[in-house]
Structure formats: C-alpha cells, structure tokens
Amino acid sequence: MRKGQTAKINKLEGIAVSPGIIVGKARLVDRSRVKILYQYLISDKQVSQEVERFKEALNTTKEQIIALKNGMPDQLKQHAFILDTQLMIMDDGMLSKSTIDTITKEKMNAEWALKKSIQKIRQLFQQIDDGYIKERINDVEYVAERVLRNLAGKEVESLSEITDRVIIVAHDLSPADTSEMNIGKVMGFITDVGGPTSHTAIMAQALEIPAVVGLESITQRVQDGVLLIVDGNSGEVIIDPDDDVIIRYQEKQLELERYRSSIDRISHLPAETLDGHRIAVQANLELLEEVVPARDHGAEGIGLYRTEFLYLRSRGVPSEKELFEDYKELAEIVAPAPVNIRTLDIGGDKFSSDLNLTREMNPALGLRAIRFCLKEPKIFKSQLRAILRASAYGQVRLLLPMISGLQEILDTKKILKEVEKELNNKKIKYARNIKVGIMIEIPSAVTMADALAKHVDFFSIGTNDLIQYALAIDRINEHVAYMYQPFHPAILKMIQHVVMAAKNAGIKVALCGEMAGDPLCAFILVGLGLDELSMNAQSIPMIKKIIRSISMKEAQADLEHIMQLETAKEVRKFIVKRMKPLISELDEKGYYIKVS
Amino acid sequence: MELIKKLRIDNDLGLHARAAAKIVELSRKYESELFLRRDDEEVDGASILSILTLACPKGTEVEVRAVGDDSEELLEKLSELFKGKFGEKK
Numbered sequence: 001m002r003k004g005q006t007a008k009i010n011k012l013e014g015i016a017v018s019p020g021i022i023v024g025k026a027r028l029v030d031r032s033r034v035k036i037l038y039q040y041l042i043s044d045k046q047v048s049q050e051v052e053r054f055k056e057a058l059n060t061t062k063e064q065i066i067a068l069k070n071g072m073p074d075q076l077k078q079h080a081f082i083l084d085t086q087l088m089i090m091d092d093g094m095l096s097k098s099t100i101d102t103i104t105k106e107k108m109n110a111e112w113a114l115k116k117s118i119q120k121i122r123q124l125f126q127q128i129d130d131g132y133i134k135e136r137i138n139d140v141e142y143v144a145e146r147v148l149r150n151l152a153g154k155e156v157e158s159l160s161e162i163t164d165r166v167i168i169v170a171h172d173l174s175p176a177d178t179s180e181m182n183i184g185k186v187m188g189f190i191t192d193v194g195g196p197t198s199h200t201a202i203m204a205q206a207l208e209i210p211a212v213v214g215l216e217s218i219t220q221r222v223q224d225g226v227l228l229i230v231d232g233n234s235g236e237v238i239i240d241p242d243d244d245v246i247i248r249y250q251e252k253q254l255e256l257e258r259y260r261s262s263i264d265r266i267s268h269l270p271a272e273t274l275d276g277h278r279i280a281v282q283a284n285l286e287l288l289e290e291v292v293p294a295r296d297h298g299a300e301g302i303g304l305y306r307t308e309f310l311y312l313r314s315r316g317v318p319s320e321k322e323l324f325e326d327y328k329e330l331a332e333i334v335a336p337a338p339v340n341i342r343t344l345d346i347g348g349d350k351f352s353s354d355l356n357l358t359r360e361m362n363p364a365l366g367l368r369a370i371r372f373c374l375k376e377p378k379i380f381k382s383q384l385r386a387i388l389r390a391s392a393y394g395q396v397r398l399l400l401p402m403i404s405g406l407q408e409i410l411d412t413k414k415i416l417k418e419v420e421k422e423l424n425n426k427k428i429k430y431a432r433n434i435k436v437g438i439m440i441e442i443p444s445a446v447t448m449a450d451a452l453a454k455h456v457d458f459f460s461i462g463t464n465d466l467i468q469y470a471l472a473i474d475r476i477n478e479h480v481a482y483m484y485q486p487f488h489p490a491i492l493k494m495i496q497h498v499v500m501a502a503k504n505a506g507i508k509v510a511l512c513g514e515m516a517g518d519p520l521c522a523f524i525l526v527g528l529g530l531d532e533l534s535m536n537a538q539s540i541p542m543i544k545k546i547i548r549s550i551s552m553k554e555a556q557a558d559l560e561h562i563m564q565l566e567t568a569k570e571v572r573k574f575i576v577k578r579m580k581p582l583i584s585e586l587d588e589k590g591y592y593i594k595v596s
Numbered sequence: 597m598e599l600i601k602k603l604r605i606d607n608d609l610g611l612h613a614r615a616a617a618k619i620v621e622l623s624r625k626y627e628s629e630l631f632l633r634r635d636d637e638e639v640d641g642a643s644i645l646s647i648l649t650l651a652c653p654k655g656t657e658v659e660v661r662a663v664g665d666d667s668e669e670l671l672e673k674l675s676e677l678f679k680g681k682f683g684e685k686k
Contacts, residue, residue: 081613081614081617084617085613085614085617085644088617088620088621088644089644089645092643092644092645092646093640093642093643093646094643094645094646095645121645124645124649125648125649127649128648128649128651129651130610130651130653132609132612133612133613133648133651136613136648139613140645322686
C-alpha cells in the first residue's frame with residue numbers, strides 16, 4: 001500500500017518528444033536569477049568605477065561566449081549564428097551605451113542600470129508583430145543574465161563541465177545551453193515547459209536521445225544527483241525509483257531496443273497477410289528531407305506529400321521553379337514507387353499578407369484547400385504546373401484535398417487541361433494522363449462516393465478531417481476532444497461505404513489519416529479491404545508487422561462482427577480483446593500503445 | 597555628405613536577426629553613420645536591436661540614410677547586400 005502511494009507521487013507525466021528509455025542521474029540546470037539591489041552612487045569616482053566594472057563584466061561575457069562558440073560540437077555548428085547575434089547584442093548601444101548613460105546620469109549601480117536597459121528593450125520588442133523577431137528578446141535576456149552573473153562575480157554555471165553521464169533537468173533549454181553541453185555526456189532532457197516543436201524537442205531528436213517536456217514543475221521536484229527514469233515513449237518520468245522499478249525499466253529499455261531493431265530489420269518485407277493479400281504501406285511526408293528515413297523504415301511510396309510547408313516557410317507564394325525543384329527531387333528519389341502530391345490544403349490567410357483575407361470565424365469550414373485554389377487560379381495553376389513538370393521524373397499522382405462534390409473535380413480538371421495545353425505549347429515535358437485522386441474527408445463526398453469514383457483514378461480517405469466533420473467536433477477544443485473517436489461506428493461505416501464505391505468503380509482506395517498508423521486500427525483497415533495505408537514513417541515497421549501476422553479471412557470475419565456494434569466503446573473493447581496477444585507482447589517490450 | 601536611398605527587402609525571411617547582423621557588421625566598417633527608416637520610424641543602423649524592432653517582412657521598402665565622408669561607398673555596399681538577399685538563398 002505504502003509503496004503504491006510513493007510510486008504515484010514520484011511519477012510525473014509530460015509530453016514525450018523524443019523516444020527511448022533511460023535511467024540516470026539528474027543534473028539540474030538552475031538559472032535562478034541573480035538578485036538585483038538598487039544602490040545610489042555618491043561620488044564621481046564611484047560612478048567611473050561602476051562604469052569600468054560594467055565594461056569589464058561585458059568583456060568577460062563576450063570572452064565566455066566566444067569560447068562557447070569555438071568549442072561547439074560539429075553537430076551543432078549550424079546554430080553558431082545565435083551566439084554571433086548575442087555578441088552583437090552586447091555591443092549594441094541599446095544595451096551597452098544606454099546602461100553606461102544610466103550609470104553616469106542617474107548615478108545608479110550597474111546591475112540596476114542594466115536592468116533598466118533590458119526593460120526598455122523588452123517593451124520595444126513586445127510591440128513587434130513578427131513572432132520570430134519577438135523571440136529574439138530571449139537572446140537579450142540570456143546575455144543580460146550572463147552579464148549580471150559576471151557583475152556579481154559568480155561563476156556562470158557551465159554545462160560544458162559535465163563529466164558523468166546525466167539527464168539534464170531544466171525549466172527550458174536555449175540553443176546556447178545545448179550548444180555548450182558536453183553532448184556525449186547527456187543522456188536525455190526533461191523540462192518544465194515546451195511542446196513537440198520546442199528547441200529541446202528538436203535538439204533531442206537530432207541527438208537521438210530521449211526527452212520529455214511540459215512537466216510543469218520538474219525543476220522544483222528534482223534535486224541534483226537524484227536518480228531518474230525517463231521514458232521518452234510514454235512521457236513518464238519517475239523520480240528516485242526503487243531498485244525493482246529500475247531493474248524493470250532497464251529491462252524494458254533493452255527489450256525495446258532489441259524489439260525495435262527486430263521489427264526494423266524486417267520492415268523492407270511487403271505487408272502481406274498470411275493468406276496472401278498485399279497492402280501497400282506508404283509514408284506521409286511534410287518535408288523532402290524526410291524521404292530517405294521513410295524509405296529506410298520500409299515505405300513503399302509516398303501516400304501523402306503535404307505541400308503546405310514551402311508556402312508557409314517562404315511567407316509568400318513560392319515560385320513555380322521552387323515548387324518544381326522540390327517535387328522533382330521527391331519524384332526522383334521515390335521512383336519507381338509512386339508519390340501522391342496533395343495540392344495546397346490551407347487557407348490563404350495562413351501564408352500571405354498581401355491577399356488581404358479577413359480572419360475567418362470558422363477556418364475549418366472556410367475558404368481553404370481546393371476552395372481557395374479554385375478562387376485563386378493563378379496560385380493553383382503555378383502549383384499544378386510544377387506538379388505536372390515533376391511528373392516527367394517519376395511516378396507522380398495528383399491528390400486534391402477537401403473535395404465536397406463533383407463540381408470541384410470538374411472545375412479542377414478544366415484548369416488542369418489548360419495547364420497541360422500551356423506546357424504543350426511551350427514543349428515542356430510531363431507525364432501524359434497523370435493519375436488524379438481525391439481526398440475523401442468531407443461527409444458529402446462519402447455520400448457521393450459512387451458518383452465521384454467515375455471521375456477520378458483513386459480515393460484517399462483522410463480520416464483526421466473526416467472524423468472532425470462527421471462527428472462535428474473541433475479537435476483543438478479541449479472540451480470535445482474526447483469525442484474524437486476513430487472507432488465510432490459511423491466512421492467505420494463511412495469508410496466501408498467509400499471502399500465499396502471504389503471497388504465497384506474499379507479504382508484504388510487508400511487511407512492516410514492517423515488511423516492508418518494506429519496498431520489498434522490495422523485489423524479493421526485490413527478487413528475493410530483498403531489497398532494502401534499511408535502513415536508517419538516511424539509507424540511503418542509496426543503496421544507491416546501486424547499485417548503480416550493476420551489473415552484477410554479472419555479480419556473480414558471480425559469486421560462483420562464489428563459492423564454490428566453500436567458504440568465506439570464496444571468496438572474498442574472488441575479490438576483490444578482480439579489483439580490481446582499482440583498488445584501484451586508490445587507492452588512487455590516497452591512499446592507504448594494507448595489502449596484506453 | 598548625406599545620402600538617402602530606398603531599398604527593398606527581397607529575402608523570404610525579411611529583416612531577421614542574421615540579416616540585421618550583416619547590416620550592423622557593414623555599417624561598423626565605415627566612418628559614416630547609417631540610419632534605416634520604415635514609415636515614420638528611423639533607427640540606428642549600427643544597432644541590431646533597433647533594426648529588429650523595425651520588424652520588416654519581405655517586400656518592405658526601407659529608406660536608408662548615410663551621413664559622412666564615405667557615405668557613398670557605404671550605400672553602394674548596402675544595396676548590394678539587400679539585392680543579394682543578405683547572402684540567403686531565398
């Protein structure tokens with residue numbers, strides 16, 4: 001009883017951002033602020049001494065940062081410019097000159113004067129609209145903190161002096177922090193704040209070490225040197241575990257590593273059921289850079305290439321050339337396997353300030369994706385041209401998002417014809433009769449699937465949006481997020497209807513939502529008869545393994561039963577029971593699977 | 597000598613930290629003082645923080661003003677920097 005209670009208290013749950021399990025000692029990175037006291041300087045001599053003291057602290061800080069920069073490990077060299085910026089900030093009149101002015105004119109001590117300068121800069125930065133530039137205030141504060149420490153004559157806590165292998169515990173980690181770390185000695189990161197895209201997460205993934213962020217109060221609950229278990233798969237952190245728990249986790253860690261590599265080793269094998277039905281398992285990609293890892297994980301083509309990134313990154317409409325080069329390279333790498341390039345799936349407001357689009361009350365139901373593209377034919381045509389041109393270099397297929405009815409398909413095909421004609425006139429090569437598919441993610445498209453199937457070459461069911469639109473829930477709204485249920489019988493019936501429509505028309509049908517990569521859904525999706533499943537690359541080895549362990553006959557028999565069930569809860573219960581052997585195997589190996 | 601010129605920001609990221617740092621670096625090489633103006637706001641071209649607070653995205657027209665003996669060369673080098681997108685690819 002007592003033991004159970006302690007275990008509960010010592011276990012924290014955060015956001016898992018980089019996988020793996022580690023057991024190690026905590027190294028608390030405490031950058032608690034130096035206390036600043038106000039002091040009035042009486043004599044002129046005191047004033048000039050104070051100015052000198054400030055200049056000295058500034059110089060010491062500069063030297064420290066230069067030393068950091070020179071000692072940067074190669075993996076992090078591309079972040080060196082952050083330190084250059086910090087050096088420049090120290091030379092900036094807004095920081096150095098204004099502080100010296102305050103010391104001399106207002107006869108204040110250096111610490112207080114510096115604090116005043118920082119406050120002024122902070123106020124200025126708060127008015128900036130641009131989030132990226134606004135964030136540079138962090139660099140200013142980081143520099144100021146170092147100067148303050150040097151003024152106080154305190155040693156700056158250095159992360160480069162870590163000699164044991166440790167788990168870094170911090171409120172948050174800045175690029176400068178990670179750049180001064182002795183990377184080889186760091187086993188993992190855990191922080192109070194942060195999310196999946198925070199610097200800590202990106203760094204941990206690059207270094208391939210586990211990390212858990214968003215633990216809220218971890219820095220207050222952990223002392224230096226305390227033993228920790230960090231599970232970067234489940235997001236669990238255990239403080240001061242007893243021996244049994246440690247042994248359990250160490251075994252789990254080993255098992256997981258062994259298990260992972262055993263699955264990875266067979267991930268190049270085709271996803272074929274025991275009774276010989278093959279399903280193409282593909283990857284969803286956002287960036288060109290992900291394509292090689294995806295292939296290594298056993299992806300047989302790219303089921304969904306999201307094209308929004310280039311539009312968002314460049315803060316404006318990218319040129320046709322830029323798009324073409326990106327798509328061409330993708331097509332070439334993936335060939336002879338196919339790539340489904342999905343046309344722009346965002347609203348115009350997201351990437352362009354000059355289009356003057358008003359903020360929408362309900363963006364999910366607003367002017368976005370195919371609607372936006374048809375309204376802005378210039379932007380659409382440029383992307384279509386880029387895709388068509390890339391089709392000469394591999395197996396490119398066109399995928400249209402957010403189709404609600406036949407009209408949008410007809411309108412798009414008309415534009416596509418025009419683009420083809422332009423290319424013909426200019427004698428630019430492209431693959432004739434490019435395959436055109438549509439995303440099935442709006443309930444009206446499900447209802448009309450039979451009619452739509454006659455006009456396109458393939459369907460791709462986008463379950464993320466379909467669930468949202470069909471069940472009328474906003475996924476971002478935390479009050480209804482619990483209703484987001486892939487196992488809702490209505491969703492399963494919709495998928496079944498779409499698959500039937502595709503089979504009747506003799507076209508291929510794929511599924512590319514999160515459901516595709518969910519081990520619990522695999523059984524149903526096989527039974528439903530989907531031709532292709534497209535998912536995030538890391539899920540591919542596991543899904544392939546599951547498909548290879550079941551038979552189509554079984555899956556179809558189960559599906560028949562599942563389709564009789566009336567609530568998502570019943571469906572889930574049935575599946576969990578059906579997959580019990582696999583779930584307990586995964587659980588035993590430390591592979592995290594969300595069952596409830 | 598005082599010279600004024602209008603320059604446009606063509607790199608995708610706009611006048612962010614790295615680009616601003618390059619302007620500061622350049623202005624420090626010259627005797628002349630450099631000022632950047634966007635709309636009604638004019639800032640010191642030798643201060644990275646001031647330049648950042650202008651928050652100029654791609655496409656912004658900036659009026660640059662150089663005061664001093666070598667102002668001509670400074671502005672020439674500065675427009676090269678702007679035209680070359682601050683050494684960025686996009």
